[in-house]
Amino acid sequence: MKELSIEISIDEIGILEAETFGFKGKVCEKELRALLSSQFVIEEIDKKEDYYKSEEETVLALEKVRGNKL
Amino acid sequence: MSSRVVVNTLKFCTTSMDILVQALNVLQLPIIQHTNAIIVNGKQIEVQNNVMFMRFRSDDSTTPNLFNRINSKVAEIESQLRAIQAEKNAILQSEARATEEMYRVRQIQKEQDRLAYEQKQLKLEQESFVQAKKEAIIQKAKAMGYSVQERVENGTVKLKLIKRIY
Numbered sequence: 001m002k003e004l005s006i007e008i009s010i011d012e013i014g015i016l017e018a019e020t021f022g023f024k025g026k027v028c029e030k031e032l033r034a035l036l037s038s039q040f041v042i043e044e045i046d047k048k049e050d051y052y053k054s055e056e057e058t059v060l061a062l063e064k065v066r067g068n069k070l
Numbered sequence: 071m072s073s074r075v076v077v078n079t080l081k082f083c084t085t086s087m088d089i090l091v092q093a094l095n096v097l098q099l100p101i102i103q104h105t106n107a108i109i110v111n112g113k114q115i116e117v118q119n120n121v122m123f124m125r126f127r128s129d130d131s132t133t134p135n136l137f138n139r140i141n142s143k144v145a146e147i148e149s150q151l152r153a154i155q156a157e158k159n160a161i162l163q164s165e166a167r168a169t170e171e172m173y174r175v176r177q178i179q180k181e182q183d184r185l186a187y188e189q190k191q192l193k194l195e196q197e198s199f200v201q202a203k204k205e206a207i208i209q210k211a212k213a214m215g216y217s218v219q220e221r222v223e224n225g226t227v228k229l230k231l232i233k234r235i236y
Binding site for chain 2: 001002003004005006007008009010011016031034035036038040
């Protein structure tokens, strides 16, 4: 089992910060954009080490989860 | 044989008939008041265009003495009136300053109330904004298969979105 998480904080004036955990590769950015872009303007993304790792495994896993839900 | 008479004129230091009459009353001099003249002790004070004066011959020493007595009293009364007026002005100025200060305090209070109201409104709007954003994220996250844990720390909303994959 693999756990993917996103921690989000929204301060009193509505500024949001989000950090992903367990994602590998660009999928984390895609996931954040999918989650937030309809409500927020993303001004800055700081990429962590995992961003540059292979995302294949994670993408497959995500698709599997979504497939299961359908 | 010829004679030469010089007539001198002494002008009073006031243009106010009231002050002149007041001075004469204070000096307890008997007066007879006419339209353009006042008779004092048989001497005439003439009035022309608010200018009051006494004429006397150069060989007359009593008129200048009388004039000096009256004019000194006139000056004294005018000085007292100026002091009273200055005191009244000072009181009026003080009252005006107090009124102005009260107005300024009321304006400051009014401005503070307005700012407090605006800050309260802004806070409510921010809370409403944050709440709306939070609800939208939660809804979207659930649709994307995440479970959501929520807590608040020092006014900051913290969301933890978790997805387990097998």
